[in-house]
Amino acid sequence: MRVLGIDFGTSNTVAMVRTPDARMRPLLFDGSPLLPSALYFNTDGKVLVGRDAERNARLDPARFEPNPKRRIDDGEVFIGEHPMPVPRLFAHVLSQVNAEARRQLGGAPEEVRLTHPARWGERRRSLLVEAARLAGLSDRPRLIAEPVGAASYFTAVLGSAVPVGRSLAIYDLGGGTFDATVVRRTQSGFEVLAEDGVADIGGLDFDHAIIEHLGKTYSQSHPEKWASLANPTDASDRRLRRMLYEDVRGAKEMLSRTASTDVHLPSMEIDAHLTREELETLVKPYLERTVACLRRAIEQARLQPKDLVGIFLVGGSSRIPLAAHLIHTELGVAPTTLEQPETVVVEGALCIGAAVAPVRTSGTPRQVAPPPQQRPVPAATHAPVSAAPMSGVPVSPAVQRPPVVPQRPAVVPQPVVQQPVPRPPVSPPPVQQPVFRPQPAPQPVVQAAPQPARPGPFPPQAARQSPAQQGEAAERSWIAVIVVVLVLVAVLFGILLWQALS
Numbered sequence: 198m199r200v201l202g203i204d205f206g207t208s209n210t211v212a213m214v215r216t217p218d219a220r221m222r223p224l225l226f227d228g229s230p231l232l233p234s235a236l237y238f239n240t241d242g243k244v245l246v247g248r249d250a251e252r253n254a255r256l257d258p259a260r261f262e263p264n265p266k267r268r269i270d271d272g273e274v275f276i277g278e279h280p281m282p283v284p285r286l287f288a289h290v291l292s293q294v295n296a297e298a299r300r301q302l303g304g305a306p307e308e309v310r311l312t313h314p315a316r317w318g319e320r321r322r323s324l325l326v327e328a329a330r331l332a333g334l335s336d337r338p339r340l341i342a343e344p345v346g347a348a349s350y351f352t353a354v355l356g357s358a359v360p361v362g363r364s365l366a367i368y369d370l371g372g373g374t375f376d377a378t379v380v381r382r383t384q385s386g387f388e389v390l391a392e393d394g395v396a397d398i399g400g401l402d403f404d405h406a407i408i409e410h411l412g413k414t415y416s417q418s419h420p421e422k423w424a425s426l427a428n429p430t431d432a433s434d435r436r437l438r439r440m441l442y443e444d445v446r447g448a449k450e451m452l453s454r455t456a457s458t459d460v461h462l463p464s465m466e467i468d469a470h471l472t473r474e475e476l477e478t479l480v481k482p483y484l485e486r487t488v489a490c491l492r493r494a495i496e497q498a499r500l501q502p503k504d505l506v507g508i509f510l511v512g513g514s515s516r517i518p519l520a521a522h523l524i525h526t527e528l529g530v531a532p533t534t535l536e537q538p539e540t541v542v543v544e545g546a547l548c549i550g551a552a553v554a555p556v557r558t559s560g561t562p563r564q565v566a567p568p569p570q571q572r573p574v575p576a577a578t579h580a581p582v583s584a585a586p587m588s589g590v591p592v593s594p595a596v597q598r599p600p601v602v603p604q605r606p607a608v609v610p611q612p613v614v615q616q617p618v619p620r621p622p623v624s625p626p627p628v629q630q631p632v633f634r635p636q637p638a639p640q641p642v643v644q645a646a647p648q649p650a651r652p653g654p655f656p657p658q659a660a661r662q663s664p665a666q667q668g669e670a671a672e673r674s675w676i677a678v679i680v681v682v683l684v685l686v687a688v689l690f691g692i693l694l695w696q697a698l699s
Contacts (some may be wrong), residue, residue, distance in 0.1 A: 201298045203311050206371055208369055208513070209539060217225060233251055240260075242288045260276055262274065314342070325487075326340070364506065372512075400514040406479040407449060414469070426463075458470075484519055502528040
């Protein structure tokens with residue numbers, strides 16, 4: 198079945214398709230899996246979506262809507278001088294996704310899955326369904342809560358163990374909003390236990406905080422030029438302001454990987470130096486609020502952070518290393534992060550009900566988390582996730598097996614009693630007994646055939662030995678038997694230990 202999954206986000210929209218062979222691939226828009234959710238309405242009535250809308254926004258900001266998802270409760274939105282219902286606003290973005298999906302699939306998808314925040318009620322979800330209908334996607338799309346999609350990715354794609362009855366927290370920090378959710382694993386999937394969120398915290402707020410930080414410095418040294426950036430009055434100023442915000446967003450993302458970067462101030466021709474420490478100082482109050490919100494959600498689920506299998510970070514803004522550091526410091530749990538957290542929700546939504554990857558019952562999640570110096574991970578922190586492997590075969594046999602060693606010789610020596618009787622260790626069994634009946638025989642005959650033996654524990658020539666010599670021979674024979682048995686016991690114990698360790 199060809200399935201299309203869409204995560205309609207505040208800043209970016211992500212879509213992926215699943216083909217009948219259960220393979221998934223993202224839809225690319227201008228070579229990127231992220232489609233900006235922005236809209237621009239031309240004077241000729243044509244609607245531009247994504248990066249085309251952002252490029253034309255400098256011409257007339259009144260016709261530009263950068264974050265339509267934030268208008269979910271506005272009913273109608275005025276674009277230019279014309280009102281537009283919110284479902285129609287959403288439908289323009291979803292239509293762009295529909296066109297690209299049809300092009301890649303060679304036809305319409307057989308099923309459409311739309312993700313939504315867990316806090317959205319029936320009215321908001323109905324607006325999303327209406328938008329899908331207007332976009333020509335489906336009259337009855339399947340709606341999946343974003344934290345459920347993220348949790349499904351955690352198990353199906355990462356192969357991490359979430360036993361039935363255990364819970365997982367989702368920390369979703371996107372471009373415009375923050376959501377904290379606790380989900381519990383059931384026999385059929387995941388259910389939401391508790392959710393909380395903050396509507397005014399996201400990557401856009403971090404960008405604005407950086408702009409204000411720069412303004413405190415350069416509004417005094419270049420007051421007129423900064424005023425034109427802060428309040429543009431013509432197309433040229435609007436273009437420069439747009440360039441500034443794009444450079445600030447790129448600098449913010451770069452500081453997640455490096456210690457410092459520069460922000461170009463276009464009208465002043467200045468490269469303002471910005472460090473990660475400065476960025477963390479600016480965004481720390483916001484991130485502390487998100488961690489407090491996450492703690493409230495965990496408490497609403499009547500759980501403690503240590504009771505969780507893990508904390509999973511999704512959303513583009515969760516890349517900021519300080520977010521993972523604060524969670525680890527405040528809650529005592531090292532969260533799991535990813536290189537591209539924007540695609541987690543939609544990919545997890547496509548994994549529901551599909552044999553994309555088997556869910557493992559043991560093992561630790563594959564983590565791409567903050568640098569080790571920023572996230573000290575004690576062994577107890579991961580106990581809920583990796584308890585089984587930590588006490589598994591590679592560790593315990595070396596400690597538990599040795600006490601059994603002294604007991605082995607008491608059980609294994611049974612073959613010692615059985616083997617000497619049919620197999621004398623010194624000579625083979627008799628071949629022709631009548632030849633060696635007690636008869637006087639010349640010495641050469643005795644020397645020519647010394648190997649055949651009379652039944653008994655000693656060879657025939659022992660009869661001509663003294664009693665002392667016979668005792669020494671018997672003692673040597675039993676010593677040889679015991680040595681062979683001990684060697685066999687050692688080999689058997691080595692095989693058992695090797696099997697246990699493997």
